[in-house]
Amino acid sequence: MSGIDVFEALRAASRTDRRSPIVCERFDDLGADGEPCRLGIMGGTFDPIHNGHLACAEQVREAFDLDAIVFIPTGSPVFKRDQRIAPARERLAMCRAATADNLHFDVSDMEIARGGDTYTIDTLRTLRSHYPDNVELFFIAGSDAIASVSKWKDSDEMGCLARFIAVERPGSELSLTQREAIVKGAPNIDLLFVTIEALAISSSELRARLVAGKSIRYLTPQVVVDHLMEHGFYREEAVSHD
Numbered sequence: 001m002s003g004i005d006v007f008e009a010l011r012a013a014s015r016t017d018r019r020s021p022i023v024c025e026r027f028d029d030l031g032a033d034g035e036p037c038r039l040g041i042m043g044g045t046f047d048p049i050h051n052g053h054l055a056c057a058e059q060v061r062e063a064f065d066l067d068a069i070v071f072i073p074t075g076s077p078v079f080k081r082d083q084r085i086a087p088a089r090e091r092l093a094m095c096r097a098a099t100a101d102n103l104h105f106d107v108s109d110m111e112i113a114r115g116g117d118t119y120t121i122d123t124l125r126t127l128r129s130h131y132p133d134n135v136e137l138f139f140i141a142g143s144d145a146i147a148s149v150s151k152w153k154d155s156d157e158m159g160c161l162a163r164f165i166a167v168e169r170p171g172s173e174l175s176l177t178q179r180e181a182i183v184k185g186a187p188n189i190d191l192l193f194v195t196i197e198a199l200a201i202s203s204s205e206l207r208a209r210l211v212a213g214k215s216i217r218y219l220t221p222q223v224v225v226d227h228l229m230e231h232g233f234y235r236e237e238a239v240s241h242d
């Protein structure tokens with residue numbers, strides 16, 4: 001099967017949505033055996049997903065001894081109302097294609113399917129009521145997003161439902177003073193900070209390269225490269241197919 005065939009198969013599967021899992025197919029039964037386990041929740045716009053996100057998830061999984069990670073692409077991010085982003089279903093399909101070969105990863109469409117503005121509190125409430133208490137939740141996102149966590153809807157309640165992991169890009173790490181200010185602003189949230197070398201790649205860099213007609217090979221899985229070359233969401237000019 002070529003990369004494009006794999007992608008089309010996954011996209012068709014996401015359209016038919018045979019079993020309608022609550023969270024995602026691989027991890028809906030997590031914790032059912034009563035054993036303690038840890039679930040990471042990768043929140044982000046993923047516009048588009050790239051190898052930095054994937055390597056980050058894998059390294060955070062190891063660093064925090066997580067059993068599984070579910071990627072949850074945002075449906076309609078409240079802080080990005082004035083920004084142009086790729087269609088939600090396409091971002092979702094690219095996430096599915098990119099994570100398919102890692103048994104520790106899966107993707108949930110819950111934020112996209114929910115519709116309306118996307119609030120993390122709604123996602124955490126759904127996850128907390130779905131999983132038994134032996135499943136501990138860790139919400140993972142970029143530190144620039146988490147910097148504003150105290151302003152997110154019902155932030156105090158969020159702190160009761162999950163711990164938060166703020167991932168920093170090398171070169172743009174927060175100073176100790178900035179970290180302390182974030183922690184002080186959100187006293188009811190257990191915040192953990194980690195720097196991940198692989199996150200030097202960014203979605204904005206990928207979009208800029210596509211607009212400039214440059215190659216994005218090896219920056220994101222080939223199935224995503226193929227999809228972007230075919231559909232060209234970010235392309236304003238012709239893109240060279242490397």
Ligand code: NAP
Nearest residue numbers: 042043044045074119120140141142145152153167202203
């Ligand atoms: P984003 O633009 O996707 O990400 C912000 C930064 O972090 C970017 O530099 C991004 O890099 C990086 N990043 C993205 N996902 C990451 C991940 N899982 N781990 C490490 N770094 C990551 O941010 P966003 O979509 O606005 O927000 C992130 C999450 O916070 C989402 O789940 C969103 O729904 C949630 N959020 C909730 C509220 C609320 O409830 N009120 C408000 C704001 C954000 P790339 O550009 O390379 O992706």
